[in-house]
Amino acid sequence: MEEKFDCPAQQVLDLLGQKWTLMILRVINQNKVQRFNEIYKALKPISPKTLSVRLEELEKKHIISKKVYNEIPPKVEYTLTKEGNELIECFKHIDKWVKKWK
Numbered sequence: 001m002e003e004k005f006d007c008p009a010q011q012v013l014d015l016l017g018q019k020w021t022l023m024i025l026r027v028i029n030q031n032k033v034q035r036f037n038e039i040y041k042a043l044k045p046i047s048p049k050t051l052s053v054r055l056e057e058l059e060k061k062h063i064i065s066k067k068v069y070n071e072i073p074p075k076v077e078y079t080l081t082k083e084g085n086e087l088i089e090c091f092k093h094i095d096k097w098v099k100k101w102k
Contacts, residue, residue, distance in 0.1 A: 012087075015061060020046050021054050025080070028064060029088050033077050063087060 016022055020043065027042045028034050040051055055078060058064045063084040069075040080088065 024054050033079050
Protein backbone atom coordinates (compact mmCIF):
# COMPACT_ATOMS: atom_id res chain seq x y z
CA MET A 1 0.00 0.00 0.00
CA GLU A 2 1.33 3.44 -0.95
CA GLU A 3 1.63 5.88 1.95
CA LYS A 4 0.68 9.52 1.51
CA PHE A 5 2.48 12.11 3.58
CA ASP A 6 1.18 15.56 4.33
CA CYS A 7 4.23 17.30 2.93
CA PRO A 8 3.60 20.43 0.83
CA ALA A 9 7.05 20.29 -0.76
CA GLN A 10 6.45 16.72 -1.92
CA GLN A 11 3.07 17.70 -3.38
CA VAL A 12 4.75 20.46 -5.41
CA LEU A 13 7.52 18.11 -6.53
CA ASP A 14 4.95 15.50 -7.58
CA LEU A 15 3.30 18.05 -9.87
CA LEU A 16 6.46 19.70 -11.18
CA GLY A 17 8.30 16.41 -11.59
CA GLN A 18 5.98 15.30 -14.36
CA LYS A 19 7.49 15.35 -17.82
CA TRP A 20 7.09 18.70 -19.61
CA THR A 21 5.63 20.64 -16.67
CA LEU A 22 8.71 22.76 -15.95
CA MET A 23 9.25 23.45 -19.64
CA ILE A 24 5.64 24.58 -20.04
CA LEU A 25 6.09 27.01 -17.15
CA ARG A 26 9.35 28.24 -18.66
CA VAL A 27 7.71 28.98 -22.02
CA ILE A 28 4.77 30.79 -20.43
CA ASN A 29 7.09 32.78 -18.15
CA GLN A 30 9.36 33.86 -21.01
CA ASN A 31 6.51 35.20 -23.09
CA LYS A 32 4.05 36.19 -20.29
CA VAL A 33 0.98 35.33 -22.41
CA GLN A 34 0.88 32.21 -24.55
CA ARG A 35 -1.66 30.46 -26.69
CA PHE A 36 -1.87 26.67 -26.88
CA ASN A 37 -0.27 26.38 -30.32
CA GLU A 38 2.58 28.70 -29.34
CA ILE A 39 3.40 26.49 -26.36
CA TYR A 40 3.01 23.38 -28.50
CA LYS A 41 5.38 24.67 -31.19
CA ALA A 42 7.96 25.72 -28.59
CA LEU A 43 7.94 22.27 -26.99
CA LYS A 44 7.74 19.84 -29.90
CA PRO A 45 7.81 16.79 -29.67
CA ILE A 46 5.26 17.14 -26.83
CA SER A 47 1.91 15.63 -27.83
CA PRO A 48 -1.18 17.87 -27.87
CA LYS A 49 -2.85 15.50 -25.38
CA THR A 50 0.04 15.72 -22.90
CA LEU A 51 0.13 19.50 -23.24
CA SER A 52 -3.62 19.73 -22.61
CA VAL A 53 -3.37 17.53 -19.52
CA ARG A 54 -0.41 19.46 -18.07
CA LEU A 55 -2.08 22.82 -18.69
CA GLU A 56 -5.24 21.58 -16.99
CA GLU A 57 -3.24 20.34 -13.97
CA LEU A 58 -1.40 23.65 -13.65
CA GLU A 59 -4.66 25.56 -13.91
CA LYS A 60 -6.31 23.40 -11.22
CA LYS A 61 -3.37 24.17 -8.90
CA HIS A 62 -3.75 27.92 -9.66
CA ILE A 63 -0.23 28.14 -11.10
CA ILE A 64 -1.49 29.34 -14.48
CA SER A 65 -4.71 30.97 -15.57
CA LYS A 66 -6.64 30.32 -18.74
CA LYS A 67 -8.53 33.11 -20.48
CA VAL A 68 -11.06 32.06 -23.12
CA TYR A 69 -12.22 34.67 -25.62
CA ASN A 70 -15.65 34.40 -27.20
CA GLU A 71 -14.36 34.36 -30.78
CA ILE A 72 -14.46 32.15 -33.82
CA PRO A 73 -12.06 30.44 -34.07
CA PRO A 74 -11.76 30.12 -30.30
CA LYS A 75 -8.90 32.01 -28.69
CA VAL A 76 -7.39 30.82 -25.40
CA GLU A 77 -4.47 32.43 -23.59
CA TYR A 78 -2.41 31.12 -20.68
CA THR A 79 -0.56 33.27 -18.16
CA LEU A 80 1.14 32.72 -14.83
CA THR A 81 -0.93 33.57 -11.78
CA LYS A 82 0.46 35.34 -8.71
CA GLU A 83 1.20 31.88 -7.31
CA GLY A 84 2.91 30.89 -10.55
CA ASN A 85 5.10 33.98 -10.51
CA GLU A 86 6.09 33.24 -6.91
CA LEU A 87 6.99 29.70 -7.98
CA ILE A 88 9.23 31.12 -10.73
CA GLU A 89 11.03 33.14 -8.04
CA CYS A 90 11.66 29.89 -6.14
CA PHE A 91 13.18 28.41 -9.30
CA LYS A 92 15.58 31.35 -9.51
CA HIS A 93 16.85 30.53 -6.02
CA ILE A 94 17.19 26.86 -6.94
CA ASP A 95 19.12 27.85 -10.09
CA LYS A 96 21.54 29.91 -7.96
CA TRP A 97 21.98 27.00 -5.56
CA VAL A 98 22.68 24.55 -8.40
CA LYS A 99 25.24 26.90 -9.98
CA LYS A 100 26.94 27.38 -6.63
CA TRP A 101 27.21 23.69 -5.76
CA LYS A 102 27.61 21.87 -9.08
